Amino acid sequence: MDKRYQALEAYMKEVNYDSSRLLNILHKAQQLFLWLPPDVLKFIAEKLNIPISRVAGVVSFYNFFSTKPVGRIQIKVCLGTACYVKGGDKVMERFLEELGLQEEGQVTEDGMFSVHAVRCVGACSMAPVVLIGENDFYGRMSPDKVPRLIKKYRQVAEKMKQEVGENA
């Protein structure tokens, strides 16, 4: 069995297959799979002994869960009030343009990047802000800073590809 399924099952066991922890379990699953494929939802439903409709209903309700593949490197552009007032929408447009994407949520052909609008990330004084990957935070963004950032992360992406290649 896929190691990721084993890890997911281990986590569910750790929380006693408690279905009230469904959100935490889905977070774990998404961490392992990057998105939530139908088979994973089925797996969770079976292990927790709840209908798959409930799992799917929860997944579709919350913004954080994705039933579509997402880029390995996700670019999150904050469109909270302060960021919006300070031009976050223009930063967003520039990212899409530079990556050749039509709309947010799309994944680049190589599967490496996707751009997403997020609601306030709580750093309004640094508006507009962009979050790349899990931890890289860029404040006081402007559209003209976008190309340089993309260049930087293309290098990160290349490294990731090589690592994947090595493991395969």
Add this chain to the structure above:
Amino acid sequence: MKEIRVCAGGACIASGEAAVRDALLKALKEKGLEDKFKVVETGCMGMCSRGPFMVVDDVVYNKLNPKAVNEIVEEHLIHGNIVEKYLMELPSKERVKEAFKEHPFFSKQVKIVTRNLGQIDPGSIDDYLERGGYKALEKALKEMKPQDVIEEIKNSGLRGRGGAGFPIGLKWEFAAKQKDEAKYVVCNADEGDPGAFMDRAVLEGDPHSVIEGLAIAAYAIGAKKGFIYVRAEYPLAIERLTIAISQARNRGFLGKNILGTDFSFNIEIRIGAGAFVCGEETALMASVMGYRGQPWPKPPFPVEKGLWGHPTVINNVETLANIAWIINNGYKEFRKYGTEKSPGTKVFALAGKVKNTGLVEVPLGITLRELIFDIGGGIPNGKKLKAVQTGGPSGGVVPADKIDVPIDYESLTALGTIMGSGGVIVLDEDDCMVDVAKYFLEFTVHESCGKCTPCREGTRTMYEILDRITRGEGTMEDIDNLEELAQVIKESSLCGLGQTAPNPVLTTLRYFREEYEIHVKEKRCSAKKCRDLISYVIDPNACTGCTACKIACPTNAIEGELKKAHFIHQDNCIKCGSCMDVCRFNAIFKVSPPITDEETEKAVEFHLTSKNS
């Protein structure tokens, strides 16, 4: 060993705190000072616009970078000289060690909720204990009966800091009176209002204060189990809470027979998943139980039938961070701050068009003017204040001429807005009020859970009308419909989200109706913000022909040769504003209503006359 405190709040992390910390650690190692100085990363120090910060010998250095750190290590740490160029500007040099008390940004603040922020290492329970942590829990458990705790909180007059302002003591009393074996306390850490980041700062900078508050609440109502519901957008808060909970458990502040008493209590973290509506208490409970976060009708209220049908008290982060302080210092001390009906302090997140952005904790009852001009330092770039938005998507705008009103629950409600969670977004003359209202409605449309029709369909229709108006396609009837619809949604929605969603529209209509009418009648946006109603124009007299705008333009709408004045072709222009951003000569301006190429000359002429007058 001396302590060097480095601010590791969200904003400082965003402005390069890691590089500053690494440079500091490296410099200390190189200079052989590792045994003399201990570097502590603290929570948010508050003045986010000037980060990264570090504090040594009570001297506050701001706007740091690795180079600055090396200078400070050399000069200050080794030679004992204060490096003036990295200080905040202060009234006098003699008072350099009082920056956190006497700088105008700090001098009006009263730190109750944020008492430990910037002072302690959030990862260390010992730091928290050293500053009197868990003393209040001990006092409550050993010296007070649950009813005494409730009385104390009731007397303090503390009201819910999450938005609605319900008296906390009363809420606890209702829950305490319920006869049920199982009861729950929940900390609402689903801070979702755009513009609010105080709960994040407290969770990240002083997690034990929230845990202590929750434990005291549990003791007061007789709960054995608590949940902290944190939004997934705050991974650092989740990490620090997780650490803090296990520390508290190891030291016997959580778990069985706490501090040797009969009281047992445990806390579990539940992580949200990006649904704004989950800040509403019934939706939050649905989510805690692992369901779609949809609200259910009240009554019954959560204090009667909450989680799994049992009495449940839900308090927000900031509310809980007040509790230990009140138990330690007594309600009379708490009531020294704030007003009769709104005692205590409130943490505000100051953002938008204001010089000093950041987190401030002030006594309730101070005015918006003090908050924005005295503490916030006023509006940058010589612009004029237009309005202040409070309470996020559930709140509204307060126009510039009403900012002398004291900030308390009732006064803000009378103005049509709400205190909300404390987000304060300052708007200047470049902000269009219709656009602001549209922005918030777009937020609500997106976040409406879909359960009840007024909110689901109504907010969408309101958004569509606003969108029409900002595109110059609105009618006067649209404005009337907007107002009527707003009233219906307010009165008939199931939960707080829908009931308050029309507030941004209602307040902008109330104070800036003329701006709506100008959009409709003259197809003009007076703030020159609405894209469909403006044009970008180059002033040929100011343009040096540097070609920067031409290069920046994504649609090749700009024509011009090097060293000759450039020209924007309106048909190609998508009004992205990139040209204006890169122009160093102030040669590009906006006009509204939009113009054709032929009208450019006239527009320039008009621009020059109005500039000169």
